[in-house]
Amino acid sequence: MTDIEACVAIYNSRPQGTGSRLAGLSPKEALEMKIAGTGYVARVPSEEVFDLIFSRPEVRTVSQSSVQIDNRVDHGACLHRAMPGEKVEMLLPLRKDRGHAWINLPGRTPERIELAPTFAYGDRAGARYQAGLEAASNRAVRDLARDMDPTVSTFEPQKRAADMTPRKAPAPEFWTGPRVIDNTALRRSDRRLADDAVAGTQRTMLAMIEKVNAFNARAASGSNR
Numbered sequence: 025m026t027d028i029e030a031c032v033a034i035y036n037s038r039p040q041g042t043g044s045r046l047a048g049l050s051p052k053e054a055l056e057m058k059i060a061g062t063g064y065v066a067r068v069p070s071e072e073v074f075d076l077i078f079s080r081p082e083v084r085t086v087s088q089s090s091v092q093i094d095n096r097v098d099h100g101a102c103l104h105r106a107m108p109g110e111k112v113e114m115l116l117p118l119r120k121d122r123g124h125a126w127i128n129l130p131g132r133t134p135e136r137i138e139l140a141p142t143f144a145y146g147d148r149a150g151a152r153y154q155a156g157l158e159a160a161s162n163r164a165v166r167d168l169a170r171d172m173d174p175t176v177s178t179f180e181p182q183k184r185a186a187d188m189t190p191r192k193a194p195a196p197e198f199w200t201g202p203r204v205i206d207n208t209a210l211r212r213s214d215r216r217l218a219d220d221a222v223a224g225t226q227r228t229m230l231a232m233i234e235k236v237n238a239f240n241a242r243a244a245s246g247s248n249r
Contacts, residue, residue, distance in 0.1 A: 072136075075118075075119060076115065076117075080118060083112070084112055086107065087109075088157065089104050089106070090157070091114065093139075100138065104160045112128075141153065
């Protein structure tokens with residue numbers, strides 16, 4: 025490995041030909057000139073930022089201030105402000121088993137949530153943990169209540185913002201007289217039943233005509249004898 029790195033260093037420090045794209049400079053010199061000319065600075069993300077950059081969005085449903093990821097419960101302080109059953113967009117790291125994710129909040133910085141600890145059956149620490157979650161949720165509800173004024177109605181602002189103009193549609197057609205039923209307005213099954221009824225009547229009339237013709241033919245042949 026050391027020899028390979030040495031070979032690379034030798035190549036990078038060796039000036040190239042004057043007719044090459046580096047115009048007589050070594051690769052190292054060309055790189056340093058480019059950095060100086062552009063002000064380039066390498067950016068090395070932390071483990072958390074790396075997971076946030078390489079993540080995928082998914083939607084989860086909030087339940088008891090928590091969400092489930094891969095059949096495991098994750099929790100964060102931001103979920104105390106979410107209502108039960110509320111849908112939230114999450115950012116899940118592409119790297120597996122990271123033990124954390126983020127809630128993507130519109131217009132705000134994503135907030136991190138952590139994998140909730142597991143407790144053995146009957147362990148009182150689990151009950152204390154759950155009680156802490158419920159207490160934090162109650163505090164969040166009280167904080168929201170303080171920011172609400174029950175005397176202020178939101179109906180009037182919503183009504184002013186609504187589009188109250190008439191719908192764009194052709195002028196209505198006014199029908200008069202008893203025979204105004206439009207067959208095109210009937211359901212497909214109703215039209216089929218109507219067509220079947222007409223066809224049945226036609227078949228009955230044809231059968232009666234055939235019987236009458238046959239009777240007349242027999243009568244005519246009998247009178248000729």
